[in-house]
Amino acid sequence: MLVGLVGKPNVGKSTFFSASTKAPAEIANYPFTTIAPNRGVAYLRAPCPHVALGLAACTPRTGKCAEGTRWIPAEVLDVAGLVPDAHAGKGMGNKFLDDLRAADVLIHVVDASGSTDSEGNPVPAHSHDPAKDVEFLTRELDAWIGGILGKDFAATARGITMKNAKPEVVLAERLTGLGVKEHDLAKAIAKSEMPPVVTKWTDEDLIRLGGEIRRQSKPILLALNKADSADPATVKRLQGLGLTAVPTSASSELALRKAADAGVVRYEPGDADFTLVDESKLNAAQKKGLEQIREKVMRPFGGTGVQKLLEEAVYRFLDRVVVYPVEDETHFTDKEGRVLPDAHLLKRGATARDLAYKVHTDLGEHFIRGVNARTKRVVGAEYEVQDGDVIRIVAGK
Ligand SMILES: Nc1nc2c(ncn2[C@@H]2O[C@H](COP(=O)(O)OP(=O)(O)O)[C@@H](O)[C@H]2O)c(=O)[nH]1
Ligand SMILES: [Mg+2]
Structure with a gap:
């Protein structure tokens, strides 16, 4: 499963990508910084079953679990900027479009501040209508x-x-x-x-x-990015286009994650606000920057929108549920004794056998039965897995 970031150059796709994956991507205020697509892993929140199971903690192999929230890996792709007539090859557009083939859902990153023209060149703020970009990009796809x-x-x-x-x-x-x-x-x-x-x-x-095919196979959500400098009326108008549209500030999310890593603020992706931990580590400019984020992003929009949009794309648009395979249904562990080691995002309606295949082809092919670790009940191959299920798979060899 893959979330693709699309949009014209210079709207903040690479910033959105870096903020959500913490993978380095080149960010610059000029078009076409990104040529090869960046691929990285973002983490989505889900309530961790270890809490309801009465366990003290779990030991994820990937991602993490903190305060009862599990962070589940999902792949994100940052594609180079698309300009009008991309489909006809303009700006290497057809190559960039081909990079999107594998994406299951698209986040169209829009410069809601209107400070870049159709090709991504800087122009005075509010002078370009972002609704035009929604129109052209949809038509290019x-x-x-x-x-x-x-x-x-x-x-x-x-x-x-x-x-x-x-x-x-x-x-x-x-x-x-x-x-x-x-x-x-x-x-x-x-x-x-x-x-x-x-x-x-x-x-x-x-x-x-x-x-018609695009609507079925590549649903689009809008990131109304640079919301910090957008005209509120424009944001409102873009939210009325009939698409799911979330105001975002990718640069604020990136700054907050860096500040949190440096121990300067307390902030988890998706939080509606942050708190200063150690003011002594900040110079005046940094302090002002954080204050601005609070004033222009957190207060009006209730967060940076980055995490919210990713979760909206995966849980709601791709209709994924989270399922935890284990090898020991009594202790909820794998062979090494790790508690709830893996979390898989499966399409709603997926079966126990689908889960087995996702873990390993052999497990899917030689599936015998599953055991619902919460109820200790045996489930068959066609059992429809439920969000938060913990399942042991029993397979022959
Ligand atoms: N004001 C503002 N600027 C942003 C935001 N996100 C990104 N930018 C800036 O937009 C410019 C282009 O960003 P980049 O991620 O390279 O855009 P890309 O070409 O779409 O990948 C950079 O100067 C970023 O710092 C945001 O939320 N608010
Ligand atoms: Mg880029």
């Missing part, structure tokens, strides 16, 4: 998918007509990289009201079809 479908279209369409084939059967192959299946494509074709004769499909028809 649609045209990109439309272009994948429409490669050598005249010949392909003739072939489909001659063989009297179903277009989805022929065209689905082109979309396997996007994780789109034949029946998804058939559904999208029906929904897009494509002309009945395939040879009559125009580029515009294909873009419309691309849009």
